[in-house]
Amino acid sequence: MPAPTREQVFQISRETVINSITNFIGNRIDVIPNFQILDLIIPVERKIRSIVGGMETSLGTTLWEPLAKNLASLNGFEVINENLPKPANMPANLQSTLQIVIEGRNSNNPVFTSEYCHNRIKEICQTFVDNPINDFVKAPRGFGVDIWLRKSEINYFFDTKTVQPNVGALSKCFEQVINWYAFFYSQFPTQSAQSRIVFPYNPYGEIDFWSKTMGGGWPLEPTNEGWVENEFWDFCSGVENTYQIIHESFISISETGDLEEIIQEIFYGN
Template sequence: MTENDIKKIVRDTIVTSIQNFAKNSLKKKPKFQILDLLIPKERKIRSIVGGLEGSLGTTLWEPLGKALAAQNGFNVIHQDLMCPSNMPAALSNTVESIKEDRNAEGGLYDAKSSHEAIKRVCQNYKINPIDSFKKPKSGRGVDIWLEKDGVNYFFDTKTVQPNLSTLTGCLDQVIGWYSFYYSKHPEGTAIGRIVFPYNPTPEKSFWKGVIGGGKPLEPFEEAWVEDEFWDFCSGHEGTYSIIKKAFHEIRESGELKEVLDELLADNL
């Protein structure tokens, strides 16, 4: 893809995302908050902006990643990554041991050995396959599932300002993906990454700005930041800068001004 191809996909995705958010928000009746009695306009604007920020994962980053990848030769898998209905004891014990070890100081496991240990224990299911699978519980699924050349890629986008609880949950999620996938496809190949779509502290490394340097999540091997993900999807170097340009161009063109004005006016 050329830069213009990428920019068009980005612009179309941003515009659709904002328009859909506004359409859905205008249908909702605002709930009363006590600060409405003191600063009603400011409180409601904050609510709108907060809602828009919170929706970006599913309304913008996820469809954008899929759209770019689809144009770069990836198969976008539109289904859930299923987990065993009853997790076998050997696999369950391995997963729990890894989690406990990775959350402790000076543990034996790292990202690579965690992945290998899970795949190794799942080799037992070649001979005795698991016959019942179900959707994983909320928060443990895959947002973006891509496939190319026999490799399955699992991604989930997260807030760019994660706390310790979020980071611990991210590790659980990646380890869970491997246990789900290999329990059903022990001979397959999977790569799982948590995605932080941009760096909110561009003056320094993303990981230097995150609590504990991101632990227990391992940078790059279990989490990608900014262009580590966007360039992978698009096959083009510097994709995040194109995304930023698209935002600037949309603002300068006024393409979303009417939509945003209506959204704000309805809530003031």
Template sequence: MDDYLKERIKENLKISIRRFFSNKKVTNYQVLDDIFPKERRIRSLIGGLETSLGTTFWEPISKTLAEINGFEIIQDKILVPTEFPPALQNELDKLVYERENKPNNRRVSTEECMERLKNVAAKTNPQDIAAYIYISPPSGTGVDIHLFKDGIEYLFDIKTAQPNQGDFQKFNKQMLQWYAYRLAKTTNAKLEARIAIPFNPFAKSWYEQQKSKLFSSPLDIAQDIWVENEFWDFCSGTENTFEQLKALFVELGQENFAAEFNDIFYQN
């Protein structure tokens, strides 16, 4: 990562934080305001900033790195036909159920999911596909990052670094929906979908820390999740990309960038 790109990313981070705090107010009352007014305010502001970084920083930076690495950024949404093919919907529902419930103690791989969905999609009448009216997918099921390279479409959603058990079921359904929605329109599309965890907050391996949740989750761990450099190095095409991104946060800390927002955090 050259100096120009690092400076560009660092400036993007500063802009992202400034935009979040622009006219930011914490107005909802919590009973702990009466005991820890400053601390509760800080917690609320930082929690909101952490959430906002997904769309205002992590997502655009991943697209920038990917574009430099030769990926095409697909801006169009994956649309859904208003009359979704019943056979494809049935297969989607079956896969969601089988991955969540593991009948006969069997975990369905992502490769098998793709094969089954493609086989059903291939039987759809091309005239029916051409006649469909396509609309935006239901809220919460869209793709954050849609890349294309060497004939393969890559679909990502950036998620919190510490998902709970229920989140893994949502991830599973979301990715299977992406596959089904995309195949409904282009039955021979080559697709790879993953949940991206932008950084590892734990002292040990993220996978080791989340082992019990992952074991009981519906996901195919070898295929469905990338953590930290697994994701960032794929986007950039270089190694240890996250360490370079983290260094920019460290630089801003050393430059006392936080002092810009003292009046917001410590209002009288």
């Protein structure tokens, strides 16, 4: 399947943004927020802040996730709309390996590169070819996969994150990537997987994202475990500079006023 055209990427981006924001507002339109003391002084501003804050927090699931899946579908990816489960009882050898690679990375041991950690986990999981694990359960909270794509017999796992992560969040991101490999290879030891944490845009413009991120993103390994902006969007769509097209779709929506009526209703309606 050929990659989509830039016009197709623009149209699917525009439609996804409109649908995502419309659905979010539709689900909030009748919600009566809890009383805050500032309602007595700046009720309209307080309401707007609450709605916008909720929208910002939910961008991963309400916008970036459906947009990535829509673009990937256009580009010939199979979208797996399932959860990636974990073994009900994590085998001791796999649990020990997880702890070793996490501690190795956290101690700045240069041996524990992304490639080494991935290969070590897959190697341990080869024991499950002849002795398969039969009991799997839902992954614990915070370790789920937002976007699961498959193409050319490779499974890709992604989770979108805030573009201004703190050190604690970055440590959790690394643990997510490593655990996804453990979850997947414990069930499919002979298959192939790649995992990335996604920062959907660069808030620093032309300045390198990692240079402005706390600790340079450590313990997450840039590129091999973390993707920024077009590293992810170009991969999904197969079109160069896809984020710039997404950016253009936002501007187009603002200029045409397609969302103006519903935004006015939720922000300023009675």
